[in-house]
Amino acid sequence: MSLIINFLKINFLPLVAILISIISLRQSHKSTVVNLEAKYSDDIFKNYLLKEIPNNLEKITFKNEKINSSGIDDMCELLVSIRKNSIYYKYHDSDFYEDLSEKLVEIEDFLVEKGNDKFTESNFKKFSKELNERIHSFYSIIHNNHVGKKESWINTIKIIFQKNKKIIISSVLTSLVIFLIVIIILIYSGFFVINIPKH
Structure with missing residues (x-):
């Protein structure tokens, strides 16, 4: 019996090693991404x-009751520049790019809309607060996209499988064959008793 157990341990070690490799490669791949x-x-x-x-x-x-027009113009130009320079994400992460673009356009429209209004000191403070909230929301979109990225187990395993397909299939098939052989040996040795019903 101990011989069979040792036989199982020896022949299932490659499968265990592959599983450990998959986990290790997943972590390495995730870290690289x-x-x-x-x-x-x-x-x-x-x-x-x-x-x-x-x-x-x-x-x-x-x-004099007016917002500095050059300040509005410079900020709008900057927002357009950000949108143009983040075009990479349009092809890599379209959802993020869409959220980012919508927020930039929202801020730009807000600035253009308010740019010709007359302001008191209290109104300007309210305007500044609303603008800062929109800017904060823009920052949050970038932050959340960066820290919230999670590679799914399925996608990672697919990548690893494609790179090591032959080795994994070979090891799994070998382990299955060995398992079946061991089961057959145990049955013939009387370790397992199979009762076949009589008709």
């Missing part, structure tokens, strides 16, 4: 988020 996405995101958005947007927001001031 996340790092690559983080680099793309930094290249496209970092300067906008940390410098250009905050700097342009400071230019939007009001005087």
Whole structure:
């Protein structure tokens, strides 16, 4: 009996090793994808988020009941620039690109709409608050897309399977054949008793 158990252990080790490899490769693949996405995101958005947007927001001031038109124009140009430079996501992650574009257009429309209004100090504070809320929402879209990316188990296993198809199929078939042989040996040795009903 101990000989059979040892036989099972030895021949099922390759299958266990493959499963461990799949998990390891999944983690490695996921880490590579996340790092690559983080680099793309930094290249496209970092300067906008940390410098250009905050700097342009400071230019939007009001005087004599009017908002500084150059501040509005500069911010609108910046929003268009962000949309153009994030075109990569239109082909890589269309849902994210659509959300991003809609929010940028919303902010731009808001600025154009309010640009010709007359303002008091209290009205301008309300305008600034609404603008900041829209900008915050834009930042959140980028942040959530970056940290919320999750590679599904199914997609990862598919990728790994395609790369190691022959080895995996061969190992699984070998293990199944060995399992069947062991079962047959156990049956013939009397370890398992199969009662065949008589008619």
